[in-house]
Amino acid sequence: MSTVMQVECIKISSVTY
Secondary structure, eight states: OHHHHHHHHHHHHHHHO
């Protein structure tokens, strides 16, 4: 469950950068 949230957060961070 946490992994999915982390992956989404990382993807969002990648888009922001």
